[in-house]
Structures are given as structure tokens and as C-alpha cells.
Amino acid sequence: MAVTIRDVAKAAGVSPSTVSRALSLPDIVDPTTRERVMKVADHLGYRPNRAARGLITGRTGNIGLILPDLANPFFPSIVKGIQQQAHIADYQVFVADTDEDPTAELGLVRSLAKQVDGIILCSPRMKPSELREAATYCPVVLVNRKAGSIPAVAMDNADGMRQVIDHLAGLGHRRIGFVAGPRSSWSTKERLRGLRAAAAAAAVELVELGHFAPTFDGGMESVEGTLIGGVTAVIAYNDLVALGLLSALRDRGIDVPSQVSVVGIDNIQLSAMVHPALTTLDIPKEKAGRTSIDLLLHLLGDPAAGTGPARELPTELLVRHTTAPAPTTTSEPSGRRRASRL
Amino acid sequence: MAVTIRDVAKAAGVSPSTVSRALSLPDIVDPTTRERVMKVADHLGYRPNRAARGLITGRTGNIGLILPDLANPFFPSIVKGIQQQAHIADYQVFVADTDEDPTAELGLVRSLAKQVDGIILCSPRMKPSELREAATYCPVVLVNRKAGSIPAVAMDNADGMRQVIDHLAGLGHRRIGFVAGPRSSWSTKERLRGLRAAAAAAAVELVELGHFAPTFDGGMESVEGTLIGGVTAVIAYNDLVALGLLSALRDRGIDVPSQVSVVGIDNIQLSAMVHPALTTLDIPKEKAGRTSIDLLLHLLGDPAAGTGPARELPTELLVRHTTAPAPTTTSEPSGRRRASRL
DNA sequence: GAAGAGTCTGAAACCGTTTGCAGGGCGATG
DNA sequence: CATCGCCCTGCAAACGGTTTCAGACTCTTC
CATH class of the missing domain: 3.40.50.2300 (Response regulator)
Structure with missing residues (x-):
């Protein structure tokens, strides 16, 4: 059915080996025969069978x-x-x-x-x-x-986490939460490490809010811990989690970014499409x-x-609209809530 | 390097053919040899080379x-x-x-x-x-x-479009826009056909708002036509377009769903994550x-x-929060806008 | 005890390609 | 004119499987 190297060889009046060479090692075959072979191959629509080739080349x-x-x-x-x-x-x-x-x-x-x-x-x-x-x-x-x-x-998680912490610290946040991803995720550990180092360097407090599924639903679940933690800003394991958190915060009437700032990681397309657009760490x-x-x-x-x-690879913080200066400490919007829930 | 059928054959003291048969046609080989072969194969971690097999079987x-x-x-x-x-x-x-x-x-x-x-x-x-x-x-x-x-x-585009139109018509919408996808898209034509039929059956007016890229940006661009068209509801080619449109409407201070209703198609994950959650036609x-x-x-x-x-395959309309009864005709919020823009 | 049927196994060919090896043809050289 | 070397080409083996075919063996059956 399919056209093989033998068909080409026969049509061009040469041996299969010559066809093979003409196509893969063009310079060791005579120019005129090479031309003829290539023309015939093209005309017949010949395409080498990669499986057969792989069998002998090992690739x-x-x-x-x-x-x-x-x-x-x-x-x-x-x-x-x-x-x-x-x-x-x-x-x-x-x-x-x-x-x-x-x-x-x-x-x-x-x-x-x-x-x-x-x-x-x-x-x-x-x-x-x-x-x-x-x-x-x-x-x-x-x-x-x-x-x-x-x-x-x-x-470069270390640098990325530093950018995020510096941004939030610069806005006056002193107590920052981190919604971690699955325990089995290497990125979780890595980001946690980066965050601890950056938090220490910026003299802010890092609150680890536990592990959640790396999904929208995981983010929604994390809202409890966020409220309990008494933080003014939250960094989510990834954008999906951040969006879930955003949604749950809205359901509870908590405004972002005036009451709580939220930062995602990944910069998935979606993060720019929601309202307010998510501040996130771009990953190339x-x-x-x-x-x-x-x-x-x-x-x-x-x-x-x-x-x-x-x-x-380097990362880059994209400041959009879910981060803002920390609310004045006296109001402490999430602290009140926390007390009532405990 | 890798273990071949011959290695198994040698280790089991049989010929390659027998190994092949033992593994692919177990019932035509003696149970005791079959057992032995399978054990050896398993022990050696033998896995048939699919490329080689494909060469002769043609699959x-x-x-x-x-x-x-x-x-x-x-x-x-x-x-x-x-x-x-x-x-x-x-x-x-x-x-x-x-x-x-x-x-x-x-x-x-x-x-x-x-x-x-x-x-x-x-x-x-x-x-x-x-x-x-x-x-x-x-x-x-x-x-x-x-x-x-x-x-x-x-x-089943015809039925899906009927569901959408019926839903909007039931809410009192009489002039409904459709933001079409790429011309090269078969779905665009198909949906357009379904919409025309359903609109005629429900005695509502269908306004075709032109073709746009099937993306968020395409949706944003379509906002112009939507406003010009003087419609009270818009059906988007897909959810991504709907979300873009939603975003652009918000930017112009037009409320969804009180002023304009929006319906998407596809039910991508994202459509349930935004606020207000998108009414959309679920595609399995x-x-x-x-x-x-x-x-x-x-x-x-x-x-x-x-x-x-x-x-x-059947589709199912998911009514969420971007559709609502048509605004009273006297106010005609988009009509005013249209006049000023033209 | 010989013939026949039936069951299982091995030898060999084959799939489509690449490649080592050998040989034919030709020009250059002595 | 013989010899050498070089360039080009074809033959055949190989890759790792499957499948046809024939043969060996066992088991009936008369």
C-alpha cells in the first residue's frame, strides 16, 4: 500500500541503499543520481518509515x-x-x-x-x-x-519569592500568609524555603496556612485558614488557588485588595481576565x-x-489589582472574623 | 542493552517464536511452557518493541x-x-x-x-x-x-442553540446578538444555523455581530458591535469570547446581567470561577x-x-448569573449608547 | 503394530530501513 | 600499459518482532 524505499529504488533504477544514502547522506552520492532519486521520491510521495529506521538506528x-x-x-x-x-x-x-x-x-x-x-x-x-x-x-x-x-x-523560586515578599512588605504588610500546594509538590517546598528566607530578610512574619489541592476548589477551602491567620496579605501556591481564594473571599464580603491583598504564582492567561486582575508572579x-x-x-x-x-529561569512579578497597601492595623478586619469563628 | 525476545527465549530454553506465541496467543502453547516463558519474561522485565511489532503487523x-x-x-x-x-x-x-x-x-x-x-x-x-x-x-x-x-x-448544536434562545426569550429578550467565531470554524456556521432556526421559532430577532477571534481579546473587541447592535442579550461563540465581552462591558460601566445578559458556550472550568458566574451551554x-x-x-x-x-452528543444549558430578565424597553440602555457612538 | 489425527514447537521468511564491506569503473601516475 | 587509489554503487546482514510452514511427538484407533 504505502510507498517504500524499494519502490523508489525500482522507479529510479538504483538499489535501495542508494536511495537511503541519497536522502540521508546526500554528499556521498553522485549528483546526477541524487537528483534523479530525489525527484522520483518526491513524485511518488515517499516518506521513510520512522519505525523501521528507528529499529536499526536505535532512535x-x-x-x-x-x-x-x-x-x-x-x-x-x-x-x-x-x-x-x-x-x-x-x-x-x-x-x-x-x-x-x-x-x-x-x-x-x-x-x-x-x-x-x-x-x-x-x-x-x-x-x-x-x-x-x-x-x-x-x-x-x-x-x-x-x-x-x-x-x-x-x-528561580528564591528570587521570585523575594520579589513577592518585597512587594508586599513595601506596601506595609507585616503578616503574610502562604497557602501551600500538595506536600508531594517539589515547588511547594522550594517556594516555602524561598519565602522563609525572603520574609526573614524583609523582617515580616510568614504564616503557613497549610496544604491544599492546587486547584480552584483548593483555594476556596483555604479561605478559612486565611481568615483565622489574621494576615493582611496572602500568597497562593498558584493562580488557580489564588482565584479560588478570591472567590471565597468575595462570598464572605471581604474586599480585595482593600482588606486583604492576594498574590498568585504562574501568570496563567486567566489571571489577567478576572476582576480585579490578579497580581501574580510570571513564570516563563x-x-x-x-x-x-x-x-x-x-x-x-x-x-x-x-x-x-x-x-x-527568571521570574517576574506582575503587579495588577489584587494588592494594595495594608489596611491600618486598628481596624484589623480579618482578626475580628477570626475571633468570632474560633 | 534492552532485553529482546531472543534473550527471553534463550533464558527460557525455547525459540523466539514460542515466546511470541506465549505472550500474544497464550492458548495455543502448552500451559507449562507458557508459565515458564511468562515468568522469565516478567523476571527479565521484557517489553516487546512496539516499533518492531508494528513493522510486521502494520499497526x-x-x-x-x-x-x-x-x-x-x-x-x-x-x-x-x-x-x-x-x-x-x-x-x-x-x-x-x-x-x-x-x-x-x-x-x-x-x-x-x-x-x-x-x-x-x-x-x-x-x-x-x-x-x-x-x-x-x-x-x-x-x-x-x-x-x-x-x-x-x-x-447537537441545533438543540443547544434552541435551549439558549428559549432561555433568553423566556426572560423577555426580543433582540439577541451573536458574536460569531472565525469564518473557518465549522461550529460558527453550525451554531449560526441553529440560532436562526431557534430565533425564528421563538419569534425573536437575531443580530449577527460579526466574526471575531475565538479568544478573550476577540471578545473584548466585540463589545463595540454589541453596543451598536442595540441588543439586550448576547450569545458568544465560546466562553473565552464571553469572558472578554464581560470584561469589556465592565470597563464601560455596563452591568451584567441587569443591563445586558451574556451567554457563553463550552462550559470551560473558568466560566464558573469568574464573577458573576457565566451562564453557558455545557458541551460534554x-x-x-x-x-x-x-x-x-x-x-x-x-x-x-x-x-x-x-x-x-447532547448539550445542556447551565443557568448561572450572567442572564436576567430583559430591562424594560423604555430605558434601552444600549440603544442610547449606540446613538451616541454612531 | 502401523496409520492417522492432533498438539505443540522450531526454522525461516518477512516487515522497511541503515550500514559495513566489497567490487567495478575510471582517472592519474609511473 | 600496468598499477594504484578514489568515487560511487550494490549486496547482504542486521534491527526485534510475527507468522507461515513443516516436522516431531504423543495419542487413538483399527
């Missing part, structure tokens, strides 16, 4: 991508960056979504390992030991996580995706790989 | 998925449904994003065709003739589009994804395919 031309949840708007942006860069280098991308199930990750790596040249693990939730095991199955690059010597592209998502491919191709020794890429 | 176990824009929250939901169902049937999914470029679609089909057993084209923007051409390269299933005899899963996105896989596997004659699946 599939495929890359695997594993991530927790495509429905979280943070990830599609990364996927887009990855795809862009991968297609440029003529790789195809397998995408697999684990539905936030950490136990599914390793299984996916195993089943994917044979079919791909390398795997990108995006915000993996698995344990470090599993991560090491995963890396033994096939070349692996991490995004949003670091582990030992496995190549990784991460964000597409850039991270592209960089991870660069890193992987580099690891594979592919000549199409870019130059040694930056592995720690 | 890759891969499915291609082409869609316009992963950043549009409508699509990730579909992708999730597709992946779920595909993984159950032991297929892997290649995802490719065209960045809303209709000319890129056919090229992607061509380059993917050889590596997959079938392709799912999600909301394709290409012309019918190109669609027919695409279907000649490999088995194709359409989502959100119909074209000739190509298998497709679509939404994950279900559509799963159905498209059923359809494709059926087409491929795969026994894992579900029963002959429904191809036209």
Missing part, C-alpha cells in the same frame, strides 16, 4: 511528556513550548496525563521508555528514589523539579518547555540541540 | 491528535478524554497543536500518517477538500466537525474525546472498541 524520533494534569492551565503553555521546539528538530511528542496520581508516573515512564528517545517529566510528584529509577529506563529531563544530577529546568512557561527540549536533545547528542541552555 | 499502537490551540481551555478537556480511553485500549497519543494555522493542518496529517494507526482531527479549520485528502492518508475521525462520510463526533468535552477514540478503534476494527457510539 525513534519520539519524545515522551508526562505531566500531572492538562486541565490545569499552567501545563498547556509548557506543552506548547515543548511541541514548538520538538517539531523544529523533527521530533514528535507523546503526551501523557497522570491525573495527579503520583503512583501512575513511574508506570507511564516504563511503558513509554522503549518508544521514545527521552522523556520530559513535568512537575513530577514521585519520590526522589523513583525519579532515580525512572532515569535508568531512558534519558530524562525534569521540569519544575530538581533531583541529584538529572538535567532539569527550574524556576513556554520558555521552560523549549528549554527542556534543548536540554534533552543536548543529552541525546543531537546536533539540532541549541546552545547549552539556562537551567534556572 | 503502530499510536494515535495522532491534531488541534488548533492547546491554550484554549476547551481543548485540554477533550485531550484528557481521548487519552483516558486510548490508554485503556493500550494506545499512545501523539498531540500536535497547529497554533490556529489552518495551512499547517494538512502537513501535520501527512507527516503523522505513517506513524499512527489513525488520526483524530479536533475542530479542524481546513477546507472540506483538504479534509477529504487527509482522510486518504490514514483513517481519520473528526471532532466538532462533519464532512461527508468521514466518521465524526459532533455536538471529555465524553467527546472518549467517543472519538471509540469511533476510531471501531474504524480500525479493534476489538477493544466500544459499542457503536453516539456521534451527536
Whole structure:
């Protein structure tokens, strides 16, 4: 059915080997035959079977991508960056979504390992030991996580957290809450660390409000702790959580930003669409995706790989409309509420 | 490096053929040898090379998925449904994003065709003739589009539009606007047709407000036409457009829903998160994804395919807080505005 | 005890490509 | 004119599986 290298060879009056060479190593074959072969191949619409090629070269031309949840708007942006860069280098991308199930990750790596040249693990939730095991199955690059010597592209969380704290401290906030994400999330730990350091440096108090699902609903749940904590500003694990919190605050009649300031992280599209627009820490998502491919191709020794890429990407605070100067301490709007609820 | 069928054969003291049979046709091999082979295979961690298998069976176990824009929250939901169902049937999914470029679609089909057993084209923007051409390269299933005899899963747009119109008509709206999506979008035409029929049946006037990009920004741009049109309710091409429109209306101090009602389509997650929550037509996105896989596997004659699946999926209007009774005709808030702008 | 049927297994061919190796043709050189 | 080297090309093996075909063996049956 499909046109094979033999069909081309026969039509061009040469052997299959010559066709193969004409197409992949053009300079070692005679110009006139090369021309003829290419013309015939083009005319017949010949496209090499990548599986067959992969069988002998050991390269599939495929890359695997594993991530927790495509429905979280943070990830599609990364996927887009990855795809862009991968297609440029003529790789195809397998995408697999684990539905936030950490136990599914390793299984996916195993089943994917044979079919791909390398795997990108995006915000993996698995344990470090599993991560090491995963890396033994096939070349692996991490995004949003670091582990030992496995190549990784991460964000400069320390600097990002400093920017957020400095912004809030500059507005007069002295008691700042942090709504943490899942315990299994490396970013949670990393951001917490950055926040503690930055809070200490700015001489503000950091209140850790507990762990919540990295979703809108998780953010809504976190409102209780926020009120109890008696803080004037809250930093959310990500924008989705921030939006949930915003919504719950509104339901309780608490105004943002005059009574409480809220800061998100990620800068998902949505964060600019709501009202009031969310102040958030921009994460270069597409850039991270592209960089991870660069890193992987580099690891594979592919000549199409870019130059040694930056592995720690800068972030940038986008001040929009959910942050404002801290309310005067005497009114203490959330403190009153807290007392009544306890 | 990797463990092959020959390694297993040697370790089990049988020939490769027997190993192959033991694993794929268990009942034609002696139970004791089968046991032994399976144990050895398991112990060695043997996993058949799918590329090699595909070479001889002609099946890759891969499915291609082409869609316009992963950043549009409508699509990730579909992708999730597709992946779920595909993984159950032991297929892997290649995802490719065209960045809303209709000319890129056919090229992607061509380059993917050889590596997959079938392709799912999600909301394709290409012309019918190109669609027919695409279907000649490999088995194709359409989502959100119909074209000739190509298998497709679509939404019951006619009924959905009827629900929307009936809802608005019931609230007393007599002049209703529609913000259309891209001209190349099949859904736009389909919805327009459904709206015209429903509007005629309900004896309300339908005002077509022109074509806009299917994005938040597109929605913002559409606000001009909305005001000029002198309508009391607007139906947007999708939720993203509706949200953009909502935002622009707010910027101009026009209250929703008391002055203008707005209805979206898709029910993306986000639509429930904003304030006021968007009234929208729910589209069963994950279900559509799963159905498209059923359809494709059926087409491929795969026994894992579900029963002959429904191809036209029902929609459901979710009444939230952006629709309300039409303002009394005497005030005509947008009419005044219109006059001043013209 | 021989023939026949039936069950299980192994040898070999094949899928579509790449690549090491050898050989043919040709020009240059002595 | 013989020899050497070089450029180009074809043959054949290999990649890791599946599948056809034939043969070995066991078990009936007369």
C-alpha cells in the first residue's frame, strides 16, 4: 500500500541503499543520481518509515511528556513550548496525563521508555528514589523539579519569592500568609524555603496556612485558614488557588485588595481576565518547555540541540489589582472574623 | 542493552517464536511452557518493541491528535478524554497543536500518517477538500466537525442553540446578538444555523455581530458591535469570547446581567470561577474525546472498541448569573449608547 | 503394530530501513 | 600499459518482532 524505499529504488533504477544514502547522506552520492532519486521520491510521495529506521538506528524520533494534569492551565503553555521546539528538530511528542496520581508516573515512564528517545517529566510528584529509577529506563529531563544530577529546568523560586515578599512588605504588610500546594509538590517546598528566607530578610512574619489541592476548589477551602491567620496579605501556591481564594473571599464580603491583598504564582492567561486582575508572579512557561527540549536533545547528542541552555529561569512579578497597601492595623478586619469563628 | 525476545527465549530454553506465541496467543502453547516463558519474561522485565511489532503487523499502537490551540481551555478537556480511553485500549497519543494555522493542518496529517494507526482531527479549520485528502492518508475521525462520510463526533448544536434562545426569550429578550467565531470554524456556521432556526421559532430577532477571534481579546473587541447592535442579550461563540465581552462591558460601566445578559458556550472550568458566574451551554468535552477514540478503534476494527457510539452528543444549558430578565424597553440602555457612538 | 489425527514447537521468511564491506569503473601516475 | 587509489554503487546482514510452514511427538484407533 504505502510507498517504500524499494519502490523508489525500482522507479529510479538504483538499489535501495542508494536511495537511503541519497536522502540521508546526500554528499556521498553522485549528483546526477541524487537528483534523479530525489525527484522520483518526491513524485511518488515517499516518506521513510520512522519505525523501521528507528529499529536499526536505535532512535525513534519520539519524545515522551508526562505531566500531572492538562486541565490545569499552567501545563498547556509548557506543552506548547515543548511541541514548538520538538517539531523544529523533527521530533514528535507523546503526551501523557497522570491525573495527579503520583503512583501512575513511574508506570507511564516504563511503558513509554522503549518508544521514545527521552522523556520530559513535568512537575513530577514521585519520590526522589523513583525519579532515580525512572532515569535508568531512558534519558530524562525534569521540569519544575530538581533531583541529584538529572538535567532539569527550574524556576528561580528564591528570587521570585523575594520579589513577592518585597512587594508586599513595601506596601506595609507585616503578616503574610502562604497557602501551600500538595506536600508531594517539589515547588511547594522550594517556594516555602524561598519565602522563609525572603520574609526573614524583609523582617515580616510568614504564616503557613497549610496544604491544599492546587486547584480552584483548593483555594476556596483555604479561605478559612486565611481568615483565622489574621494576615493582611496572602500568597497562593498558584493562580488557580489564588482565584479560588478570591472567590471565597468575595462570598464572605471581604474586599480585595482593600482588606486583604492576594498574590498568585504562574501568570496563567486567566489571571489577567478576572476582576480585579490578579497580581501574580510570571513564570516563563513556554520558555521552560523549549528549554527542556534543548536540554534533552543536548543529552541525546543531537546536533539540532541549541546552545547549552539556562537551567534556572527568571521570574517576574506582575503587579495588577489584587494588592494594595495594608489596611491600618486598628481596624484589623480579618482578626475580628477570626475571633468570632474560633 | 534492552532485553529482546531472543534473550527471553534463550533464558527460557525455547525459540523466539514460542515466546511470541506465549505472550500474544497464550492458548495455543502448552500451559507449562507458557508459565515458564511468562515468568522469565516478567523476571527479565521484557517489553516487546512496539516499533518492531508494528513493522510486521502494520499497526503502530499510536494515535495522532491534531488541534488548533492547546491554550484554549476547551481543548485540554477533550485531550484528557481521548487519552483516558486510548490508554485503556493500550494506545499512545501523539498531540500536535497547529497554533490556529489552518495551512499547517494538512502537513501535520501527512507527516503523522505513517506513524499512527489513525488520526483524530479536533475542530479542524481546513477546507472540506483538504479534509477529504487527509482522510486518504490514514483513517481519520473528526471532532466538532462533519464532512461527508468521514466518521465524526459532533455536538447537537441545533438543540443547544434552541435551549439558549428559549432561555433568553423566556426572560423577555426580543433582540439577541451573536458574536460569531472565525469564518473557518465549522461550529460558527453550525451554531449560526441553529440560532436562526431557534430565533425564528421563538419569534425573536437575531443580530449577527460579526466574526471575531475565538479568544478573550476577540471578545473584548466585540463589545463595540454589541453596543451598536442595540441588543439586550448576547450569545458568544465560546466562553473565552464571553469572558472578554464581560470584561469589556465592565470597563464601560455596563452591568451584567441587569443591563445586558451574556451567554457563553463550552462550559470551560473558568466560566464558573469568574464573577458573576457565566451562564453557558455545557458541551460534554471529555465524553467527546472518549467517543472519538471509540469511533476510531471501531474504524480500525479493534476489538477493544466500544459499542457503536453516539456521534451527536447532547448539550445542556447551565443557568448561572450572567442572564436576567430583559430591562424594560423604555430605558434601552444600549440603544442610547449606540446613538451616541454612531 | 502401523496409520492417522492432533498438539505443540522450531526454522525461516518477512516487515522497511541503515550500514559495513566489497567490487567495478575510471582517472592519474609511473 | 600496468598499477594504484578514489568515487560511487550494490549486496547482504542486521534491527526485534510475527507468522507461515513443516516436522516431531504423543495419542487413538483399527
